[in-house]
Amino acid sequence: MIKDRLFRIMLENYGYQGWWPITSMAGEEGFNSLGYHPGDYTPPHNKAERFEIIVGALLTQNTSWINVEKAIEHMRMEAIITPEDILKTPPDKLAFVVKSSGYYNEKAKKLKRISGFFADDVKLEKESAFSGIVTREILLSLWGIGKETADSILLYAYHYPVFVVDTYTKRILSRLGIIRGSESYDEIQMLFSSEELNAEKHKFCNEYHALFVQHAKRYCRKKPVCSGCPLADMCIMRKTGKNIIIGDYR
DNA sequence: CCCCAGGGAATTC
DNA sequence: GAATTCCATGGG
Numbered sequence: 001m002i003k004d005r006l007f008r009i010m011l012e013n014y015g016y017q018g019w020w021p022i023t024s025m026a027g028e029e030g031f032n033s034l035g036y037h038p039g040d041y042t043p044p045h046n047k048a049e050r051f052e053i054i055v056g057a058l059l060t061q062n063t064s065w066i067n068v069e070k071a072i073e074h075m076r077m078e079a080i081i082t083p084e085d086i087l088k089t090p091p092d093k094l095a096f097v098v099k100s101s102g103y104y105n106e107k108a109k110k111l112k113r114i115s116g117f118f119a120d121d122v123k124l125e126k127e128s129a130f131s132g133i134v135t136r137e138i139l140l141s142l143w144g145i146g147k148e149t150a151d152s153i154l155l156y157a158y159h160y161p162v163f164v165v166d167t168y169t170k171r172i173l174s175r176l177g178i179i180r181g182s183e184s185y186d187e188i189q190m191l192f193s194s195e196e197l198n199a200e201k202h203k204f205c206n207e208y209h210a211l212f213v214q215h216a217k218r219y220c221r222k223k224p225v226c227s228g229c230p231l232a233d234m235c236i237m238r239k240t241g242k243n244i245i246i247g248d249y250r
Numbered sequence: 251c252c253c254c255a256g257g258g259a260a261t262t263c
Numbered sequence: 264g265a266a267t268t269c270c271a272t273g274g275g
Contacts, residue, residue, distance in 0.1 A: 061257040067273060068256090102272040106258085146258045166256055184264095213256055222254070 002178065003192055006231070007204070010211040013230040014218075016040050017210035020053050020156035021065075023072050034069075042203050045157060051083065051118060053157040057149050058110050059101040071101040083115035110144030117142055134158060147185050155209070161201035163192040164209040168216035175220060177236030 018036035026035040030043065037043055045053070052072065059068040074097050075081065080089050089097070095108035139150035147165075154160040165188045174181040179188060192208065194201070219229040226232055 057256090060255090062255065062270090063257085063272080064255040064274075066255090070273085100272060102255085103257090103270045104272080106270055110258090144258070148257065152256080164256085168256070209256085216256085 006176075006234075007208055007211065009230055010215055011207065014211055014214045016207060017214055019206055019210040020056065020152075022049050022052055023056075023069055024052055024076065025049065040203070042159065042206060045159075048081070050157045051081075054114060054118070054153050055111065057152040057156070058114065058144065059098060059107055061103070061107075061149060063102045067100045067102060071098040074098070074100065083117075083119035086111050086115040087119055106144070113143050114145070136162075151189075155202060155205055159202045161198075161205055163189050163205045165189050166209070166212075168212050168220070169209070171222070172212055172216060172220050172231075175224070175235055175237040176231065 016039055018032070018038040021035040022031065022037075023035040025031040025037075026033055030041075031037050043049075055075070056068055056072060059071055078089075078093075078097050080086055080094070080097060086094065091108055091112070094111060095104045098104050098107050098111070101107055134154070136150050136154060139145050139153055140147065145153075151162045151164045155162045155164055165185050170179070170181065170188065173179045173188065173191075178191070192205075198204075215231070219225050219231075224237070226235075226237075229235070
């Protein structure tokens with residue numbers, strides 16, 4: 001299977017990525033200075049870590065992780081950590097605190113929305129996330145959460161075996177010639193889904209997405225750096241010398 | 251100066 | 264459904 005070969009080559013070249021980084025755990029046992037947890041290991045999450053992953057997934061929408069880290073750090077400085085903290089923070093102040101992550105007014109609103117859902121003592125019309133089961137449908141119903149963010153939360157916060165499709169995924173797959181570039185999110189996701197029931201499957205999805213991000217940052221940038229690329233010999237764009245991307249996959 | 255970054259919603263056709 | 268436009272900081 002092409003997807004297994006692709007995974008193996010990236011893993012051999014980049015190693016385990018240790019996602020999702022949890023900045024509040026940076027420097028703690030099992031985590032490096034940036035909050036990643038390198039190695040073939042996916043730690044269980046307590047409530048606080050899970051919510052930090054959810055916050056990070058929201059803030060990193062179309063935004064570099066370094067800017068998200070600054071925002072999360074600022075939130076910690078201001079003691080705005082829990083859903084309850086976020087709910088009681090004035091909108092303008094919350095926007096200021098997450099300013100570095102960009103789109104700060106929208107993201108402040110998104111944080112409010114998801115905090116309303118995850119707060120223990122807040123009842124929206126829908127059931128509380130912690131009194132029931134979080135599903136993709138429920139996450140998608142929240143303003144500010146689309147398919148990628150929902151799947152990132154399901155995979156990295158809850159360890160569900162869900163394959164996350166992002167801009168990097170589309171860019172890499174289209175350059176490799178595995179997709180044309182016009183496929184929908186769900187179509188691409190299906191390519192990497194398997195029916196087999198496997199308790200370790202979420203680790204495969206976890207590592208695969210993280211490896212895609214690493215590969216896209218190192219070689220498969222918008223302006224590709226093909227010299228030394230470990231996937232060059234199986235890349236259509238490399239062979240033809242043309243960027244075959246149809247869509248604008250940044 | 252320019253381009254880019256771990257998207258999503260609203261609008262329009 | 265597909266194509267546009269808006270949201271915005273910080274680093275290269």
